[in-house]
Each structure stands twice: as C-alpha cells, then as structure tokens.
Amino acid sequence: MIRIGQAGIPLSCKGRTNKDGLVYTKQILDLNAMEVQFVRGLYIMEDEEAEFMAEYSKENDIELHVHAPYYINLGGSGEELNLSIEKVLSSARLAQKMGAKTVVTHPGYYGEDSEKKTMKKIIKNLKKIQNQFKKEKIKVKLGIETMGKKKVFGSLEEIIEISNNVKGVIPVIGLGHIHARTNGGLKKRENFEEVFQLVKNLRLKHYLLHVTGVLYEDGNEYYHIPIKKGDMPLMPLIDVILDNNYDVTFISESPLLEHDAVYIRLQVEKAIMKRTGKEEADYRDLSEIL
Numbered sequence: 399m400i401r402i403g404q405a406g407i408p409l410s411c412k413g414r415t416n417k418d419g420l421v422y423t424k425q426i427l428d429l430n431a432m433e434v435q436f437v438r439g440l441y442i443m444e445d446e447e448a449e450f451m452a453e454y455s456k457e458n459d460i461e462l463h464v465h466a467p468y469y470i471n472l473g474g475s476g477e478e479l480n481l482s483i484e485k486v487l488s489s490a491r492l493a494q495k496m497g498a499k500t501v502v503t504h505p506g507y508y509g510e511d512s513e514k515k516t517m518k519k520i521i522k523n524l525k526k527i528q529n530q531f532k533k534e535k536i537k538v539k540l541g542i543e544t545m546g547k548k549k550v551f552g553s554l555e556e557i558i559e560i561s562n563n564v565k566g567v568i569p570v571i572g573l574g575h576i577h578a579r580t581n582g583g584l585k586k587r588e589n590f591e592e593v594f595q596l597v598k599n600l601r602l603k604h605y606l607l608h609v610t611g612v613l614y615e616d617g618n619e620y621y622h623i624p625i626k627k628g629d630m631p632l633m634p635l636i637d638v639i640l641d642n643n644y645d646v647t648f649i650s651e652s653p654l655l656e657h658d659a660v661y662i663r664l665q666v667e668k669a670i671m672k673r674t675g676k677e678e679a680d681y682r683d684l685s686e687i688l
C-alpha cells in the first residue's frame with residue numbers, strides 16, 4: 399500500500415488549524431496521509447480538535463503521524479533533557495488521542511560526548527520514554543528521524559542501532575536527510591535498495607518516508623528545497639517500492655509541502671501506468687501490478 403501526504407497544514411489551505419488541514423487533505427488534495435507538526439514549542443491541542451482528527455481520519459482512511467517539536471536533545475542532560483522528554487511525551491499523548499500511527503522526534507546532539515557515549519545516552523532515554531508509554535498505555539510508535547547534518551546524531555546506521563535496542567522505536571527514513579548526509583548518495587536504484595536493505599533486520603511492516611529536495615555540501619544539509627530542484631530522483635525509489643511491494647507512507651517535507659506531495663503522487667501513478675500499459679492509475683490501487 400502507498401500513502402502520500404504532507405508535513406503540516408497545506409500551504410494552499412485557507413483555514414490554519416490542523417482540522418482544516420486534514421479536511422483539505424482529503425477533500426481538495428485527495429491524499430491519504432498527513433503528519434501533524436507540533437514544531438513550534440509545546441503544542442496544545444484541545445480535546446475537541448483531537449477527537450475530530452481521530453474520527454475524521456478514521457472515516458476517511460487518512461493515516462496520521464505527529465512530529466514532536468524540533469529542538470529535542472535526548473543526548474543531553476539536566477533541564478534540557480527533562481524538557482526534551484516532556485516534549486516527546488506530550489506530543490505522544492496527543493498523537494494517541496488523534497489515533498496517529500507514529501510520533502516522530504529528532505534524536506539529539508553529540509555535544510562534548512563521543513558518538514558511542516551519545517548513543518548510550520539516547521538509548522537509555524528512549525527506554526525511559528518507552529516505559530512511560532507503557533504506563534500511560536500509549537500505543538503510538540516512537541519514530542526517530544535520520545538527520546541531515548554530520549555534526550548531529552542521526553545517520554541511518556545510528557537510527558537503526560537505536561531501533562534495534564529499544565522496543566517500540568522505529569526509524570523514520572528521511573530520504574532528503576540521508577541524501578545530504580551521504581553527500582548525494584541517493585541517486586540510483588541500488589542506492590535506495592541499500593537503504594531498505596539496511597533496515598531489513600528490523601522487520602518493519604511499514605516504512606515512514608520523509609521526502610524533500612535538499613541543498614547540501616560536504617555531507618551537510620543547508621535547506622530543504624522543492625523536489626524537482628534537488629538532485630535526488632524519485633523514480634528509482636518508486637520502482638524499488640513497487641517491485642518489492644513495500645508498505646510505505648511518503649510525507650513531503652519540501653517547502654512546497656502539498657504541491658510536492660501531489661508531485662510524488664503523479665510520479666507513483668506514472669510508474670503504475672508504465673507497468674499496466676494503461677492511461678490511468680490511482681496510487682491507492684496496486685492490484686494490477688502485484
């Protein structure tokens with residue numbers, strides 16, 4: 399199954415609440431996923447809005463994910479760490495209320511510590527968070543995102559190691575970030591195959607993919623840019639997904655948000671048409687190509 403959506407409220411949606419964004423995603427964009435962004439500080443969502451999100455997404459088959467605030471350092475200590483854990487937990491509680499599948503967070507920074515020590519700290523803190531999830535009966539998966547800058551913790555290998563060590567934690571595959579961090583490493587089919595090969599041991603049934611174009615230099619991301627302006631091609635990725643029948647959700651986190659989500663959709667449908675020889679395709683219907 400393929401799901402496609404954007405990170406946050408669509409740019410072209412006049413209403414600026416998550417509720418507005420969700421309805422727009424269904425009615426105007428005809429997409430089937432959305433990642434709610436709690437990225438500006440600690441986000442408060444009224445129960446009524448969370449309930450609406452849960453009901454509407456369920457009725458209309460839209461998969462929800464949640465992104466916790468950006469500044470989180472699970473490799474830190476003291477007050478910074480406590481705040482980080484609290485941000486993840488409050489995002490997760492809201493994600494649970496909304497019936498979201500994943501709460502996504504950035505892992506943290508190396509700071510003064512070695513990579514090994516940072517890894518240990520982050521694993522320890524994620525276990526703490528998972529214990530709290532258990533206590534509060536939070537069923538949402540905790541997704542840790544790959545990061546696009548070398549000085550920040552979060553290569554694909556590091557995220558996989560964390561996921562191997564903490565139950566309930568899954569990698570969020572930020573393809574733009576991986577591309578930047580590997581200095582343009584995602585160009586050909588075999589490059590994308592390698593990404594899926596690396597996460598294979600985790601036996602994931604579903605992959606949450608973040609997609610954007612990126613401007614980068616020496617393995618460091620500068621900006622997110624529109625997919626078409628970047629140098630990471632979509633087609634080889636889509637081919638790998640269709641050939642292996644991977645269950646994926648594409649979340650566009652490009653500055654064009656929903657415009658690039660719709661672009662992803664068109665590319666997926668083009669790939670389906672190429673396989674069926676027909677002039678029409680729907681990204682939700684893969685029955686003819688499996």
Ligand SMILES: [Zn+2]
Pocket residue numbers: 465504543
């Ligand atoms: Zn992120």
